[in-house]
Amino acid sequence: MKRQSIDNMVRSGFLLVALFSITALLLIVVFLFIEGIPIFEHISLKKFLFGHFWYPTDDPADFGVFPLILGSFCVTILSGMIAIPLGVMTAVYLAQIAPQRVAQIVKPVVELMASMPSVVIGFFGMVVVAPFIQQLFNIPVGLNMFNASLMLAFMAIPTICSISEDAIFSVPTALEEASLALGATHFETIVKVVIPASLSGICTAVILGLSRAIGETMVVLMVAGGAAMIPGSIFDPVRPLPASIAAEMAEAPFKSEHYHALFAIGMVLFSFTFLFNLTADYISYRFRQVGEASL
């Protein structure tokens, strides 16, 4: 009996530790809210989210984050336009076409891309890419939305690629064989059978990749230009949400209005990534492929 009770204690112990992750998440949410909510005593939620002017240190201050939100969105969407095709195409290549030996090289390359530190990518964008695109496109300055999107795409591609590859890989071979048996070429099989079957996995991959892009800090801090304006062209500088927090956090006096406003931005940012993750979870659960019959 003693052995059994020890076993039960150990089991409860492990459960307690496992609850740590959800505790940490809740703590983060709680702190964001505790420190962020006070700003809404000074300014309404509507004015915060839709105000066009971000001048947090003026007297009186303006806390409109609409240009920041728009900056984040534009950068994310633009980087998605680059990363999604590249990521999915690479995933298809790896899962369907690549010979074993080539795949053994390409897969680690994609993994290494994923582990490249964000500050190095931002540094590269600032020092090499910015002067390059400034000359190439004859634009006034190279620190802008386009540059940021390029660098963010580099960061999102590995996520999109590896999750899509898993999805494509796990399509039952019976489906592919049936298609080929009916006379389709390999490519037609991929386009008309494999990809639709793995669509939920690919969607999950895309959403998680974009979620990574919208939350990335160092790259946008160093490369996006820092202008809190509503962009008119892809070569305009922008100031995405994480960049604003990182740039201004150290100077906001503890518990000042500015401090609370920055935590409120953190709340907004967290809500976006939380929503993305929830959507990805839902899609992968609801539309998952459970055998050939459900196609």
Next chain:
Amino acid sequence: MINKRLRTQKVSFFMLKMAAALNGMALAIIVYFIVSRGWQAISWEFLTQQPKDSMTAGGILPCIVGTISLCLTTILVALPIGVASAVYLSEYATQGKLVRIIRLGINNLAGVPSIVFGLFGLAFFCIVLKMGVSVAAGGLTLGIMTLPVIIGASEEALKAVPNPYREASLAMGATQWQTIWKVVLPVAFPGIITGSILGVSRAAGETAPIMYTGAVFFTPDLPDSIFDEVMALPYHIYVLATAGTEIEATRHLQYGTAFVLIALVFGMNLVAIIMRAKMRKKLRT
């Protein structure tokens, strides 16, 4: 008729191949620039000295030590909690609401932006727990950030342990805990370590979580305790390139620091990849 379709396939496959190659090229370009321009800065002095002359000369020893201290603290925090969580999910848990909630927590923790971790670390560890700017606060923040990676890798490693191992142990009269401790964990150990190395290599390159919780611009002496602030490699690149006093003059040092950082990160990745390949070979025989 078939020729047209085959031609389409040929062209499309070529484009797919190009897409994959593009990734390789992008990685190669970045690595090339960092290596070619950072190589000249690397010397024994660079790796073992403190910065001098407003950081235009000297070395980056405090940064290397700082990054290593942060990594050690991260592992100390994330490994026990991560492995224990993975053990629960893989060995003890039954399908149910509780497990779904835990998984939801882990997945969402993985998606939290790094600057939000920095904010949380600042508010909770530095201010509420009064740790100030220190290795402890920075390491704890990075630890929470690395948790999902370690949990994921550990769970995979645990799931890869064949069930017959467990069944044999239980059949001989061991309790579940004894089975886990003496049979399952040792077999899963290499996989857990591989995943942890990958997780820590991610943490080593992160800047946003340590910007306000652990790292500072300039403190040439090495930390005496975990309650000291430190310099760190990624933060050093950032400050030299944007906030330093001699940005152009230190450019070669920025490249050099980047070189050291990616050498560290890629080195850890290589170790993990090699370990994983060796394990796969072992399992196949």
Next chain:
Amino acid sequence: MQRFTRPIFMATIMFFALSFPVFAGKLVIKGSTTVLPIAQKAAEAFMAENPDVKISLSGGGSGNGIKAIIDGTSNIGNASRFIKQKEVNLAGIKGVYPVPFRVALDAIVPVVNPKNPVKNLSMAQLKDIYLGKIKNWKDVGGTAGKIVVISRDSSSGTFGVWKDMVMRKERVIPSALTVPSNGGIVQAVAITPGAIGYVGLGYLNSEIKAVKVDGILGTEENTLNGSFPISRGLFMFTKGWPTGDTMAFISFLLSKKGQTLVKQAGSIPIFEL
């Protein structure tokens, strides 16, 4: 692998076991990037003479420095502007008495790319450029081209002085690029032909071109005799009257040795050397 676990384990335990906070002298300095070159030179020299004092230095802007004093997270706060009324109120609420020390004099010089032919701008023109009312270089006597306005983040003391003296409290246009430091402005202006920015005296170098303001060039002489319109003091703030290592450091900086370092860093000493 097994053979290494023991020694690694022991080493890690030792590292944390020896982590008792050591009570040698420690000095934390945070704040303005304009004061940073001075603080860094002084820190290096001071630590050479006083090896048991550990100085840790951070940038981030004058706002950071003053906040760090009020929050108690640093011993000295560097600022390239004087403390604002809001900050004084906040300090009062927290029971902190900030003490200012003027450690150097400085001027803020507008700078453009070396390829830009413009040599002189009036205060009114500078203000209109940063308001966005003047958008093209040909409107101020240069070759036609879009003016790329580069400014600093709100934490910057340099920005604070620029806002007071040039903008007369009006807002800089939102489309201005922002960089986190004086060094950042130098970097951005040097590679952007149509750019305009502003930096402290200590950051002027051959990569950028200084512009005269109302016909006066920003030099040490013109700052000391008061003819250059955008000049200011550089300060170090402490929490209450400084004691111990903090006092020693500030005294060092205000001594002849320290002021020589100020001059080396490119700013203006507060007395004649």
